[in-house]
Amino acid sequence: MGKLLSKIFGNKEMRILMLGLDAAGKTTILYKLKLGQSVTTIPTVGFNVETVTYKNVKFNVWDVGGQDKIRPLWRHYYTGTQGLIFVVDCADRDRIDEARQELHRIINDREMRDAIILIFANKQDLPDAMKPHEIQEKLGLTRIRDRNWYVQPSVGGPPATYCGEDRDAI
Template identity: 75%
Template sequence: MGLTFTKLFSRLFAKKEMRILMVGLDAAGKTTILYKLKLGEIVTTIPTIGFNVETVEYKNISFTVWDVGGQDKIRPLWRHYFQNTQGLIFVVDSNDRDRVVEARDELHRMLNEDELRDAVLLVFANKQDLPNAMNAAEITDKLGLHSLRQRHWYIQSTCATSGEGLYEGLDWLSNNIANKASLSVLGSCLDNACSCVFHTSLCGMFWFQNFWKCFSTL
């Protein structure tokens, strides 16, 4: 029993590893965000053909972040990265009003995939420094986020070049994934604990029955 709870606490408070998939239309700022988080600086980027993958250390969490290219011919390949994804970051160019409906369609198409049914969703409303940028409330409406009733989601206004909003988004993402993982661990350990208690009680009951049987024959 003691070992069960020792295992529980060690798993709850151990360093956590999380697999994050970051997608969005091309030129939304995904790669800039990835390397701002990884290196703390702006890097020169070109359109991503394929993917970039980096490990980002933040607080007690190690994020493995997959940045997948967003050009229309590449998007059918996104599904190959869905497996084991715990968190989805969808990056939107807040200044690109002409393609926000296209972004919405791609987002909802992804969320209908069975492999992403348990993934939490973080939307980065990026490029908030531009004068014509839509605010978070407007993007929430345009993307139809309020219709996602069976999904944990959050939208964060960001500016990839300055880093504004990025870590606030990571905080939300890490807390929600960690909470889901902790509940899963807790449930598993409690099941084991109950099994141990039941087994111990069962053994005690059999011992008592045998003892009473022997005693009654005296």
């Protein structure tokens, strides 16, 4: 993934917004990226901000709570966002339509029109979890032609940790 990030971003600082429905795994992923280990988390009320440096790029990651009562506040975080990480609980088939609606609400906002989209297809270790190609279809990503987007499988952390992939190969 490092080669892809370097090609896209070069040497600089990026503002990244991490969103998704509640209990999708956003905070777990954030701290796995930051600390390199799993930590116990509680539901985020408000936001967490961490700087993660990878391949000469400083990512200022804003992890905002995903409870439905907090979602109307997401738009206040859009300004200046260069990348969106949208985390999906792939085992939660009952709420995939809700996730799709929220994703499209975000990316259709004029403040987010230039943001690169990374979908973390999270919780791949759980039984009956939707695979990345199914997430791509269910979220309606194939209809997005004017934006850069990518779906990455994960298990509560960076995908290379769990999927046997070389993080630098992408």
